Amino acid sequence: MNPLHQYLLLSAMLFSVGLAGALVRRHAILVLVGIELMLNAANLNFLAFWRYGGNPEALTGIMFVIFAIAVAAAEAAVGLALIISIYRHLRTSNVDEVNKLNG
């Protein structure tokens, strides 16, 4: 069990927590929070592999994380805007009640 293992386990835990949140909670914002957590778990993986990988000079992991953070920020912004918009329309932020398209 070297440090890399620990980081990867932590990341797996974080991912599962995020997944559980996204699956269990029905509030749209919390689903989004879960997704953020999963993204962060992935970031942690990238960094861990960059740090303990064979070629840290290449900075691949770090670059990936930078882009991932940027994407996550954009995703959060758009996602929350959508949630607010949906809330305005349907007066709910429960993802199960958003079923207009179900017909």
Add this chain to the structure above:
Amino acid sequence: MLGSGILKGLAETAKNFVGSYIDESGLTTIEYPDERQTLAENTRQFPFLVFDGDDAMKGLRCVSCQICEKECPPQCIFIVKSKDKKPDHVGKPQFYPATFDIDLSVCMSCQICVEVCPFEAIKMDTEFELSTSDRFGQLLLHKGQLAKPNSHFQEIHPTDAAVSDAALAADKAKAEAKAAADAKAKAEAGIPRPLASSPEAVTIPPALGPPNLPM
């Protein structure tokens, strides 16, 4: 250009900032307990009762006519008329207030009591440090606390006091002349009658200088 107005304002405040160190006259603050402003002569704060002579209760000018009690807008004056009479400054027997209370917490310092008083008996004081620690007992001022000598009045409102003293002196002179004339008439009529009161009972302070009134 954008920002010029802001710069102008900044220059103005800077001028005031520096100016307040160069010329202290711009600072209007009076650091109160240490420094005291000389009060304007007309300042009015709270009424007091004028008395003549040394004995406050004896020399009170108030004759308990209760006009001020009636006219007082917030109705803060409370007077109980005496049963007996005592001589006033001209020697005429008059009632005097057995009770004369003014409620400091109600009084609004409007000076109407002073204006309506025909006897020059109530005047406005300039004392403004009237706070007390007891809001029930000490804010109701009684006759003893309200009575202040005429010399106090002359000190705080010299101009008004001169007018009032002159009026009283004229009154008195008139009364004395009348009394003398009466006495003379009585003497001529041959039926001597005692005066209403002994003249020692009334002591009138020497009137101030001649009433050179700025009108």
Add this chain to the structure above:
Amino acid sequence: MEQIDQIFVHLKHGVVAFLPEGLQPLVSILISVTAIVLVFPLLFALTTVLERKGLGRIQNRPGPNRVGLPRLPTLFPWLPKLRLAGFGQFAADGIKSLTKEDIVPREADRVVHFLAPFVLLVPVLLAFSVLPVGRNMAALDLRETGLLFFFAAGAATELSVFMAGWSSHNKYSLLGAMRAIAQMISYEIPLILSSLTVVMMAGSLSLVTIVERQSGVNFGFLHGWHVFTPWGFAGFWLFLIAACAEANRTPFDLPEAESELVAGYFTEYSGFKFALFFLGEYLGLFAISGLGITLFLGGWLSPFTFLNWMPSWFWFFFKLFLMIAFFIWLRGTLPRLRLDQLMNFAWKFLLPMTLINLVVAALWHFTNSWNPALRWLLGAILLTFSYWILGRGFEAKFRPRTYRYAS
């Protein structure tokens, strides 16, 4: 002179040297932390009095001038009454805020309400650790990420503002927090972008390096502060405006706009927690002023080479004092903006200006071989022109009017 300059550094080294090898790093850090925690709050205390006195003088009144030392006639009967020109005021205020009742609204979220002032204070104090307050006097020299650390710490304060505003369960608090966050996020962008010019030119995120890069000498006596370049000058003012907004100072004090929102997000705080908020606000102001000094005004460098004999920390604190005096001056003069105007100003004026400033900085970098005067002129013209263009929109909309009279 060298001794005085480095007196605090030597002092620290001296103390640390007495200790066993293993404890030395820890104690060294502890000493730095203690210094920060002692010096800046003390400065805050002095500033509150100075601010009130300065504002008083601006408004033609003397300001606080009564509270000095307490006399304690039983203990020191010989002691005369000392007023110290009112400088005892901060002690009185401190004691007052400590002894005041700490009121928590019944409906408040107690935990969050309690944590908010601390969440504000901690990042602000952390931010001081990367500021070089003198030669060799930065508590923490993050060679790689000093500036980033500063901004990260600054970003964390937003959370505290939100916590305070939300947990109080008060509409004014909530509105104040919303305003504060919107404002802080909007103004963080120009703030970062205007400091980015410096990072570009210095080629480092380390604040210590940035100061060292400004130690060049122009004309034989003038230190090469960044503010003496066109992009640095513009950047400094843009930074100052954005810093003003970040620190919630007039004319950007909307979050705590007294006439509208009572006290903004800390309306429901009283006693010591209120004092902590107050402290946090002022420390934030110091931190951001210190950053401005470091980035643009040469940090602890003296302005002229012939003044180099004065200790470096003196220069830092002197500049800090001047910056704060400037903020107080602004506060005494200007009215407050409205929220939409604030946002418009950030997005439509500050942001384009900072971007243009970046371009000018790049231009400056690549025209290194040109005649300095020409280079200067080019940058200045570019910036003035864009300033004029951006300001025109405002002037078309708002201008003083002339009035007619009834016949």
Add this chain to the structure above:
Amino acid sequence: MSVATESPAPRNYEVVPKTSPEGSELDGELLEVAMGPQHPSTHGVFRMDVVLDGETVVKLKPVFGYLHRNHEKIAENTSYLGSMPYTDRLDYFCSLTNNWAYALAVEKLAGLQVPERAEFIRVITAELTRLQNHTSVCGFLLQDMGALGTPLMYAFREREKILDLFESLTGARMMCNYMRFGGCRCDLPPGWLDRVRKIVGDFPQFLDSYEALLNTNEILLARTQGVGRLPRELAISAGVTGPMLRACGVDYDIRKVDHYGIYDRFEFRIPLGEQGDVYDRYMIRLLEIRESLKILQQALKEVPGGPIIDPKAKLRSFRPKVGEAYGRIEGPKGELGFYLISDGSPNPYRYRVRPPSLINLTILEDMCLGQSVADAVVTLGSVDIVLGEVDR
């Protein structure tokens, strides 16, 4: 007033119920805030019940009456003279103009003639009152805008000088209680006119610096122009008077319309606004100060001698004959009128005040709708209210 029927102040944090009349789309985003009666910028105990959508005002209800003192009923139960000090407390910023309006009404009722010297004193004191009211109102307005008291302090510095004048003339700084039916209470103290001359002479200098401080300030322009706009027609139909009406461009000044006192002897102009926004109101006040200074300079040149009170006027047992009268003047805040009905007794049968602040305040909602809270505060500041007068 609506106070009695008012439901208790809403809980601190309350979501507007979903059945709002605006329709279901907007609800839930509205925030109802009770600004006041304890709020730093409501100029006393005044409350604005504001419904906000974000920061935009969608509904605003002015609630007043917290300072109701039963002024009119008290006056109907006191002698005519006894109400005089109460009028000081209506608009406690300008007690002398209140005195004048009341005295004017009683003089009409009793048919008293005011001697010329008293008329001059009245004009001088009223214009001094206007000076100090307008300067401090502009200061308060800027304070509401967040200028942290600097303009206000400058205004107060000048006001202090004028209040010192009032004190040496009438004995009190704010509660002057100076005018009497048929004249004034006492004559000018020696040297008073010279002091007034000095202050009037120095005032333009102060005004210049006051205007330099903020008049062209970009923030001020942005905060006031186009804010709280009052349409001309609404202003006329709502009965708005004073600087607020003139800021809408309506040429109406009772000094010119009624020619009361001796105002037709002086030359002065009426500044008029165009847009009727806060900036116009602010500027009109500053311009009016300059016109007041002109009046003062003319009046100070030729103060005649003579008595200061109609010899027919009685202090005690004053009983005007049966009848009614309405006396009005151009107070600093607008048309201040007193309506009196006498039944021949020492007390008025009916006593009614037309308070300019109250009537100017009634259109607050129309001026604030669709603007932000910050604008509502500034608009309120520009109305120039004094709660003593609004609530009476």
Add this chain to the structure above:
Amino acid sequence: MSLRNLVHSALCLAVSLVGLALIYLGLDAEFIGWIQILVYVGAVSILIVFAILLTRGTEAPAGRITFAPWSGLIIAGAVFATLAWTVIKSKALTEITGNPSLDVSFVVKNIGGKLVAEYVLPLQVMGLLLTAALIGAVIIALHERKGLK
């Protein structure tokens, strides 16, 4: 994730993200660590609480655990178990011994260099994406308001 009060959840998210940032620091990725705080604590968590406030969900019971909580938890648990098993059993991982003392002083400069050299296309795309996201978010959030007025 199990708190009822959404704002508390969001604040806890911020705390966990700060913790994550500290782990990044522990991984010698200073730059990423501070960026993490700047972006996540300074922006994303604030965005989330804003959204919570705007949807008035703070006290509403809308966030209650209602739908199939157990199945969700079981799935998550299974995922965790699989991942953990993979991580522990992986042969390749044990071979990576890591470089305990990495000198990271080159990182920031190189990030800058690489962003405008090797990764210039992703950078452009990212810029485009962020712009699109910004505009999209603004339009989505503002659209409804306009319709009402």
